[in-house]
Amino acid sequence: MSNSRLNWKIGGEAGYGIMTVGEIFSKAFIKGGYCVVAHTEYPSLIRGGHNTFQVRIDAQRIRAPIQPVDILVALNAETVELDLNDLVPGGVLLYDAQSSNVAPTREDIILCEVPLLQLVTDLQLPKVAVNVAAMGASVGLIGYELTLLNAAIQDAFGGKGEKIVEQNVSAARAGYDYVTRAYPEPYKGGLAPIQGPRRMTLTGNDAICMGALKAGMKFIAIYPMTPTHTIMTYIASHAREYGVAMVQPEDEIAGINMAVGASFAGARSMVATSGGGFSLMVEGLGLAGATENPLVVVDGQRPGPSTGLATRTAQGDLRFCLHASQGDFFRVVLAPGDPEECFFETFRAFNLADALQTPVLVLTDKHLATTFFAAEPFETNGLAIDRGLLLAEGEVPADFKRYEATPTGVSARTVPGVEGGIFNANSDEHDERGHFSEDAPVVATLVDKRCRKYFTAAALLDGIKYHGNVTSGTVLVGWGSTKGAILDAMDFLRARDGVELGFLQVLFMSPFPSQLVKERLEGKRVVLIENNRGAQLGSLIKEHAQIRPDHTILRYDGRAFNADELYERIKEVL
Amino acid sequence: MGDIHRYDVPDTWPTWCPGCGNFGIWNAMKNAYANMDLAPHKTAIVCGIGCSGNLSYWINTYVLHSLHGRSIPVAQGVKLANSDLTVIVHAGDGDTYGEGLGHLLHAARRNIDITVFVHDNQVYGLTTGQPSPTSFKGTKWKVAPEGVFAAPVPPLPLALIAGATFVGRGFSGENKHLSELIVKAIRHRGFSLVDIGQPCVTFNHVNTWKWWNDHVYTLDETEHDRFDYDLALKKAQEVGDKIPIGVLYEVEKPTFDDEYRSLNAETLARAPIEDIDVDKLMARHL
Ligand SMILES: Cc1ncc(C[n+]2csc(CCOP(=O)(O)OP(=O)(O)O)c2C)c(N)n1
Ligand code: SF4
């Protein structure tokens, strides 16, 4: 820690409110002008197990976690055992000797003993309040503003009534008072609020929900599955306000088929799941493709085939999402890399689904979906709804052909209720009117029609973003949630080594931006970075741009890249 | 009485085998629609995959010819998006009681206002004659030369127990009766299941026209109290020597779509979506 940054980590067992801590602690610093990245690691258990929240705070723009921790708050002995090595030399272990009764094995750290349990017991509060007392103690330790923590507590618990807010504020105050009395000197000079932009504290999932609501999503079916289950919570609490029907279906098969039905009837529709649920949805995805129904599908990736690591992160579903379903049809596949992109690309996904009349898949992962980030409010002026060739009452031509083989592949669409627009949305191969057909030329014509949308879409989209030095001989390449770690690692390279690299972020995987990728990578030393074992984006680049990466940096142990770790790994190959 | 030919798709004729029970269902439904003067453009039919689902080609309403077993979820999505539509499912016994049985029970417990007609030929027609979930135990098939080992699925009792608010059985051969049953089922607000005996002349040599004619009898409305749940459950299990047709059960209950409608004043499919304000959401994250 210097007086412009802090890396803080709290650990304890599940069931003791570690999860709520991350958002509150982040918000206390975001309100104070700081940038924050707060990620959680926890096993797939409800009680017990080792849960952590790590909050990286910085006056500069940051986007990803780093490993070395300045202050470790241990709510149990296990945290001391497992996380003590994360502490930097001179870092602080804040713990309660009564509940974490282990002798810390390091001598190069500062021990800060706070009787957290006693403090909350004295206030006659339940044991879970120790995490709030620990936040208060941490704020005291660095001499930060307690009022900002209280404001974040108010935001988090306000809905539960004044009494709950007061109890939590009193727990925070007790921790704060104890520490400022016992350790009056702020740790390493302390951390004070700064003048920074007003920022939101939010996760990728929150941003996806906002994007979907802004886009006029009216129907969503979600069967709970980590890490997209919090989309369900978010939408449920705003469903009435925004006039959305959210259904918890009996399974993901029902969910996607309901969404296809709702879309056929004219409502903007979405499903959200993870790989296992998406596996069940595959036939329904094909139904949307064959009947040319708009649909937005969010796949929050997690590691492994089958159940895998339910609460960890990975980018292993890219190829699966590109190819899921039998037969030929075009789908859009895109991967936002931060909350801004989660918001704007989800909004755009609904427009693309309508404009192209086909499914649009949005890939996130546990890291992006559930990490708290700081983001400036999204500029929504200029976001326009595009429903594509959706015909209203009175606009239907006399000789209406729902599946007319147009040059763009997109044909005018009606929905039930519109007079003169009757058609069969037929999952069988069909002719331009939707009538079943096995006639060879008709079949080929209609398959071509569907697939032509690839080129129509490609003309609409850039599909890449290029960050950093355009003349750099070495270009980093990645997609999705690794964006944050890559940009932060580039900042380290610039600051520590004076090296300015370029970063090609592939935003759309279908249609693949072949030409742009080629232009950016041809003749460069290419360093591919992915959170999977198969280097799936790398294989796409080979396929579409005939370029092989010179170096490949992969991580596939269920964890996201830390920016400092990635910095070291990039340096190894430079 | 409207014009029954309104519901025909011009220049087409069904490709079902001559003598197939699907013809009777097709005629009865068009008669029912004409009777109700159902507006074709305000009607959405969702079909499954099978000989039964092929009906989608020959009925002139909005149609979604969906997947094997998934027509009930699709229909629920249609209804939730626009509850002004009349939403009807036509599917097979394989569709509804095999691949999609779970969906049937969940739709019943939701009491969503859709009407499901099952063309129950006790066989997989389109895949050329395998036993279906309603084929009788012991019946022999090419793919079950020793006879079917499992007992049949009892769809009507299951639907009743799951919470369906309208349960009936019809028979393709009792066409006028079937047509009236279809009208009642569609008019009912809530989840309706009508299982329709449909001889498959090509592949089912057990449940033939003769077999059906020998077994069905029409429920006498004066004797059968269709509002009596216990009685309905008993009648629903009567599939031995005598098989009753008619309305077995009917009750009025709040529907799933009404619950949603009370949340969202607008019909979802028609709600304006320009300039939706999310600034207030963003403010909560500041
Ligand atoms: C997922 C899936 N599995 C299998 C099939 C093949 N299939 C088509 S129709 C059918 C059975 C049809 O039986 P039923 O639903 O009783 O309809 P019928 O043809 O008897 O009217 C099957 C298994 C399919 N289309 N989709
Ligand atoms: S196979 Fe059976 S169900 Fe199918 S059309 Fe022929 S008779 Fe009808």
Ligand SMILES: [Mg+2]
């Ligand atoms: Mg059948």
